[in-house]
Amino acid sequence: MRCDPGHRYGRPVSVIITDNLTKRFPRVTALDRLTVDVQPGVVGLVGANGAGKSTLIKILLGLAPATEGTAHVLGLDVATQGGAIRERVGYMPEHDTLPPDVSATEFVVHMARMSGLPAAAARERTADTLRHVGLYEERYRPIGTYSTGMKQRVKLAQAIVHDPQLVLLDEPTNGLDPVGRDEMLGLIRRIHRDFGISVLVTSHLLGELERTCEHIVVIDGGRLLRSSSTADFTAATALLAVEVTDRQSDLSFDTDVALRELLTAAGLTVTSDGTRVLTVELAGDETYDLIRDAVAELGVGLVRLEQRRHHISEVFHDEQDEPAAGGGTGSDTGTGSASEEASSHV
Amino acid sequence: MSDSLRPAPAPVPGAPADVIHDIGYRHYDGPRLGRGYAVRSLYVLTLRGSFGLGRSIKSKVLPMGMLALMCLPAAIIVAIAVYLKAGKLPIEYPHYLNVMQFVIAVFLAAQAPVALSRDLRFMTLPLYFSRPLTSGDYVRAKFAAMASAVFILTALPVLIMWIGSLLASMDFRYNIEHLAFGLFAALLYALLYTAIGAVIASRTSSRGFGVAAIIAVLLISEAISFVVFHVLQNHQHLSAAYWANLINPGELVDATTTWMFGLRIEGQSYVPSDLGGYVFLAVIVLATAAAYGLLVRRYRKI
Numbered sequence: 182m183r184c185d186p187g188h189r190y191g192r193p194v195s196v197i198i199t200d201n202l203t204k205r206f207p208r209v210t211a212l213d214r215l216t217v218d219v220q221p222g223v224v225g226l227v228g229a230n231g232a233g234k235s236t237l238i239k240i241l242l243g244l245a246p247a248t249e250g251t252a253h254v255l256g257l258d259v260a261t262q263g264g265a266i267r268e269r270v271g272y273m274p275e276h277d278t279l280p281p282d283v284s285a286t287e288f289v290v291h292m293a294r295m296s297g298l299p300a301a302a303a304r305e306r307t308a309d310t311l312r313h314v315g316l317y318e319e320r321y322r323p324i325g326t327y328s329t330g331m332k333q334r335v336k337l338a339q340a341i342v343h344d345p346q347l348v349l350l351d352e353p354t355n356g357l358d359p360v361g362r363d364e365m366l367g368l369i370r371r372i373h374r375d376f377g378i379s380v381l382v383t384s385h386l387l388g389e390l391e392r393t394c395e396h397i398v399v400i401d402g403g404r405l406l407r408s409s410s411t412a413d414f415t416a417a418t419a420l421l422a423v424e425v426t427d428r429q430s431d432l433s434f435d436t437d438v439a440l441r442e443l444l445t446a447a448g449l450t451v452t453s454d455g456t457r458v459l460t461v462e463l464a465g466d467e468t469y470d471l472i473r474d475a476v477a478e479l480g481v482g483l484v485r486l487e488q489r490r491h492h493i494s495e496v497f498h499d500e501q502d503e504p505a506a507g508g509g510t511g512s513d514t515g516t517g518s519a520s521e522e523a524s525s526h527v
Numbered sequence: 528m529s530d531s532l533r534p535a536p537a538p539v540p541g542a543p544a545d546v547i548h549d550i551g552y553r554h555y556d557g558p559r560l561g562r563g564y565a566v567r568s569l570y571v572l573t574l575r576g577s578f579g580l581g582r583s584i585k586s587k588v589l590p591m592g593m594l595a596l597m598c599l600p601a602a603i604i605v606a607i608a609v610y611l612k613a614g615k616l617p618i619e620y621p622h623y624l625n626v627m628q629f630v631i632a633v634f635l636a637a638q639a640p641v642a643l644s645r646d647l648r649f650m651t652l653p654l655y656f657s658r659p660l661t662s663g664d665y666v667r668a669k670f671a672a673m674a675s676a677v678f679i680l681t682a683l684p685v686l687i688m689w690i691g692s693l694l695a696s697m698d699f700r701y702n703i704e705h706l707a708f709g710l711f712a713a714l715l716y717a718l719l720y721t722a723i724g725a726v727i728a729s730r731t732s733s734r735g736f737g738v739a740a741i742i743a744v745l746l747i748s749e750a751i752s753f754v755v756f757h758v759l760q761n762h763q764h765l766s767a768a769y770w771a772n773l774i775n776p777g778e779l780v781d782a783t784t785t786w787m788f789g790l791r792i793e794g795q796s797y798v799p800s801d802l803g804g805y806v807f808l809a810v811i812v813l814a815t816a817a818a819y820g821l822l823v824r825r826y827r828k829i
Contacts, residue, residue: 242657264659268559272657280649282583294568295658297559306555313552339654344555376552 194256196221196347196379197241201250204236204403211236213403214250219381223373225390225397225411226383233403234383235275238349242267255346268297271340271348271378275355278336281325285316285335288324289342296343303342310342311335313376314368330361337368341378348372350382354389366393419463423472424485436481443475458485562659566668569660573672577638578679586641593634594680597627601684605691616692616702620685620709621784622793624716627684628777631720632745634680639724640737642673648732652826662826670819674721681713705788712784719776719811720745722818729825748775756795769799773810783807 197219204212211233228234239245241254243263252259254266279288286307293303311320314334319327324335333353340348350369354362370393372378384390390397391411399406428434437457444451449471450462461472469486476483572581578594579587601623608616618626646652655665685706692702723744728737752775759768772778772795781796786804798804 244656264562264661267657268561268659270657272653274650274653274657276650278650278654280645280651291568291572292654292658295565295655295660297561297564297659298555299558299560299564302555302557309553343559377554 194221195219195253197252197254197381199237199250199252202237202240202247202252203249204233204240204245205248211403212240212247215400215403215405216250217398217405217408219398220396221373221379222395223369223380223382223393225394226381226400227385227387227390227397228383228400229385232400234400235351236403237400238272238351238381238383241349242270242272268343269346271343271345273336273340273348273350273353275351275383277332279324279332282323284322285311285320285324285327285331285338288335289339292339293342298343306342306344307338310338313371314338314341315364329356330358330364333357333361333365334368337365341372341376345378347379347381350380352383352385354384354386362389369393420489421461421463421468421472422485422487422489423459423461423476423483424457425476425479426482426484428479428481436479439479440475440481443478444471447471447475460489463488562661562664565658565660566664569655569665569668570672570675573642573669574675576641577672577676589637590634590676593630593637594683597630597634597680598684598687600627601687601691605688605694608691608697609695612695614697616688616697619785619790619793620688620705621712621788621790622781622796623684623688623709624681624712625777625781625793625796628749629746631677631680631716631777632742635677635720635724635745636738636741638676639673639721639728639741640731640734642669643725643728644732644734644737647729648734663823666819666822666826670721670725670822673725674717677720678713678717681716682710685709685713705790708784708788708790712780715780715784715811716777718815719780722815723776726818726821729822745776749777751775752778753795760795766799766803769795769797769803771795772798773807779807779811783811 195218197217199215199217202212202215203210215233215237226234226237236245240247240252240259243254243259243266246260255269257266257269259266289307289311290300290303293306294300298306311317311334314337316331316334316338319331324332327335333356337350337353340350353369354365357365366389369380369382373380382390382394387397387399394411396408396410398408423440425436425440427436437453437459441451441453441459444459444461449464449468452460454460461468472486473483575581576586578590604617604623607613624631646655652665656662688709689702689706693699724741727740727744731737731740752771752773755774756768756771759765759771769782772782778795782798783804784790785792785796786798786801786807798807
């Protein structure tokens with residue numbers, strides 16, 4: 182048995198630490214003073230395309246130098262110990278990377294040897310790993326004959342075949358149908374739970390990371406927007422859309438304004454986007470009761486009451502408007518998740 | 528549980544065939560052999576792949592065919608020399624390679640894209656570079672493997688001719704000396720051809736384009752070199768005419784080795800002057816070094 186990297190010497194050790202990490206290209210700043218501290222577990226890295234996710238992964242693998250700041254992976258400095266990091270870390274890229282004319286077995290064996298495993302061990306680990314990701318007889322067929330889901334599994338297998346302590350998965354659910362997506366997310370959870378490998382998984386879909394990750398880091402434009410446990414995150418981001426009818430007896434009465442006042446008075450956060458639909462932050466089950474009571478009190482009909490998933494861009498919008506959101510919900514982050522200096526613990 | 532009912536994977540050589548596999552995840556505690564081992568593995572895999580070994584029958588046809596084609600005339604030369612009890616082989620060892628340069632060109636054109644363009648086309652490189660291996664290691668392994676493949680292709684017929692000279696009881700001293708010249712020429716072919724093939728193949732992810740470009744460069748340069756030589760020669764500029772050998776890598780190597788070892792001059796294979804000889808040799812070395820530098824630069828950016 183190997184020591185869990187997170188609990189060596191009996192105390193948790195961060196798998197990734199960045200301090201003021203900055204990467205500037207001639208025209209853009211890809212990462213802007215990013216400071217995060219990622220603990221062992223499954224951590225989601227969320228950001229729109231171009232938010233700096235891939236740049237961050239490149240720096241963490243020691244493949245690109247940072248302009249400023251430092252980063253450590255598994256306690257190793259990315260600037261000077263890239264080789265040692267890449268021995269201990271697995272990486273699954275976003276795009277297609279598999280040659281179609283070799284079998285999964287041949288390909289993964291080769292990649293295991295490139296990670297330094299002796300030939301016999303590479304074959305044995307390959308057989309084990311492909312079985313763990315759910316590839317059986319088909320592993321002897323050329324990869325060109327595989328479905329997208331099977332190819333993703335091969336990509337995952339090559340990332341964990343050398344038994345890394347940390348694996349970086351870049352958009353692993355891209356291009357998968359809903360079933361394939363669920364299966365991939367299930368596999369990602371197993372990688373940590375059953376295999377004891379920490380996971381950093383990127384996505385531009387917050388929803389699927391909420392279901393998979395223990396912690397979520399949101400970056401946008403290279404800056405940290407937020408870093409907190411998934412529970413805090415979902416509590417703060419779940420929204421209800423509420424729409425009511427006009428009061429039939431008195432059409433001049435503005436029910437929307439009245440409802441908004443009632444709900445705000447009841448302690449809920451309500452926003453209106455100018456249409457008739459109000460957006461109410463879901464604080465808990467009692468939120469439904471409060472809305473029901475308010476609507477009944479006004480004596481109007483309820484047209485719509487539905488849970489709405491935040492699109493990631495809305496999260497960004499909210500975060501920028503209210504930088505302290507999420508800090509007040511009893512988060513264990515202590516420092517406030519998205520403070521001005523963009524610094525937080527996960 | 529259904530996992531445990533599945534047949535065991537194909538037996539691993541060196542391990543008992545009837546192992547009952549543990550279904551749970553097992554950590555790997557064995558040795559990790561690091562960068563040097565990874566580079567060697569990549570070298571061996573690429574070299575084997577250059578001859579289609581470990582690949583499908585289809586991928587073996589062309590490289591193995593070229594190898595056979597390269598050796599066949601050598602075997603015929605040997606057979607005739609033995610039959611006629613000639614005291615000497617009819618052709619210089621290094622010049623044999625010049626005569627056969629078409630075959631070397633086809634081999635290189637077909638196999639350089641196999642070694643390099645594939646990884647570009649299928650975007651496999653990020654998987655390599657996320658491992659301990661660096662882009663410099665990758666270039667080193669691939670270049671060495673391709674050069675070794677071309678060396679095997681060119682050295683084998685030279686060896687066959689030498690063995691023939693032994694069978695025909697020709698002068699041993701003379702032949703072992705000229706075998707060394709032949710192997711030296713084979714080495715120059717391997718380096719210079721690999722340099723050209725690798726630079727072209729590393730620039731394109733399309734295999735077909737790589738094949739066409741390499742063939743074009745090697746064969747068209749041969750034609751141009753031939754024409755320029757003969758035009759200048761017909762106008763009585765014999766020493767200037769030899770500069771035409773710079774145009775084509777095959778002629779360049781042949782002219783240089785003929786000059787270096789004082790071999791019998793065949794066709795246009797000679798240097799314009801001793802100074803020209805040094806220039807030729809320098810061009811071979813510099814072109815190879817420059818190509819290697821270009822490759823390193825090409826892969827550093829990925």
